[in-house]
Amino acid sequence: MVSEHFCEGLKSQPCPSIGTVLVTGATGYVGGRLASELLERGYRVRVLVRTAAAGEADRWPGADVVVGDASDPVALKNALRGVHTAFYLIHSLLIGPRDFEAMDAVNARNFRVAAEANGVRRIIYLGGLGDVRTRLSPHLQSRMRVAEELQSSATVAVTVLRAAIIIGSGSASYEIIHHLVKRLPVIVLPRWTRTRCQPIGIRDVVRYLVGALETAATAGASFDIGGPDVLTYEAMMRTLAGILGKRRLFVRPFFNSVRFYAYCAGLLTPVPAPIVRSLMEGLLNDVVCEDNRIRALLPFQPLSYREAIVEAMTREEQDAVHTRWSDAYPPAHELAIKLHELQRPPRYTTTYSLVSQNTDSALFRSICRIGGQEGWFEGNWMWRMRGLLDSLLMGVGTARGRRSSSTLRVNDVIDFWRVEALVPNRRLLLRAEMKLPGRAWLEFRIDPHAGKRRLTVQAFYDTTTLFGRAYWYAFLPFHRFIFHNLIRQIDKRS
Helix, strand or coil: CCCCCCCCCCCCCCCHHHCEEEECCCCCHHHHHHHHHHHHCCCEEEEEECCCCCCHHHHCCCCEEEECCCCCHHHHHHHHCCEEEEEECCCCHHHCCCCHHHHHHHHHHHHHHHHHHCCCCEEEEEEECCCCCCCCCHHHHHHHHHHHHHHCCCCCEEEEEEECCEECCCCHHHHHHHHHHHHCCEEECCHHHHCEECCEEHHHHHHHHHHHHHCHHHCCCEEEECCCCCEEHHHHHHHHHHHHCCCCEEECCCCCCHHHHHHHHHHHCCCCHHHHHHHHHHHHCCECCCCCCHHHHCCCCCCCHHHHHHHHHHHHHCCCCCCCHHHHCCCCHHHCCCHHHCCCCCCEEEEEEEEECCCHHHHHHHHCCCECCCECHHHHHHHHHHHHHHHHCCCCCHHHCECCCCCCCCCCEECCEEEEEEECCCEEEEEECCCCCCEEEEEEEEEEECCEEEEEEEEEEECCCHHHHHHHHHHHHHHHHHHHHHHHHHHHCC
């Protein structure tokens, strides 16, 4: 059984008497796990989110949830008021390779100024590993620039931890490697898969972040963090193939276009091409720890690459993936218009229902298993075709999968949908995040009916354009096949 707490065995001692600790990026992959770990160690934690959402109190029990955006100086000043230490885990990689550098720099500057104005004592930043003496990818350059911006403060002690790829259940890097090795009998290895990397497990990233907070000697300094193994990306894939027991043919091509391989990986893995491309551009550089001072200050044995992979797979098997890269993708998904926020009811709806003898809880459990590996039952091929089309357009894509195979919470991803509202044993409302000429929702309801239950699925679609109306009517003939079969299979599998 995988331990739930990452900091067991960490020799630094909790110091909750310092006061409030702010975690930015708490809805993201690293931040969500860090916030939970700090709460477990007794800290007074404040988390910064872009919008308020139901279920956050349950996700971080005892935490102070504040709403604000890093691009809003006023919101940052409010969030940082009374804070002793702030974890800066904000990055704009998810907005794509063209725009994230400028946004990262603006956000870091806003955060530094707000921290200085509020008398914040420390900032701890998780950045990217890379040799500054070489030409870095835009992604790594941006991480370095953010560190420089934060470190320019004259009053706040800034700790910078620099990491290469993070391996863990739900991480984008892990899911790219895992899906490519699992799905492809022949794996193409461009020249840049022979660069060296020092991967680190998510467990150890959180340990270093917490340890940096609890170790005064880390204040105002920069450190490289990594696991014990220095590997090429080719070696990582070969190792994973061995763990999975998959025989794979590895071939070397005559071309090395990052854009082309990112496009293909976006079709074959849950991670969209814009993110894959930004990550793959980082493969052009060796990312190896050159400074190991952190190991003397925080002495523990990091997981090997093989151990980190096995732990990630174990969490997936146990259905215990607590955070995932898709929690924060697409960017600003929290700001999307909600169904109840429409000024008028959606222009188009379609409804299908049946009466079931199954219990409320059994029906709801079945509803909550749609998508991901479970699929969409008999209509699965149509959902997959729609997702493939969206992937080709560089959108979200149906391959995003889901965080858990059996449980859901508000803001979870189910393929190209996101959970907007959830009432256990009564209602599940999904909001579409594929490319559409309008806005779409899918609602599942369970209502009492003459001593039995009425199971209903209702699609909502709102558009104001001619193309949007044409899109609705083009798919209308397929609705009965998709939705009627969907609820019939939900009832059958309850």
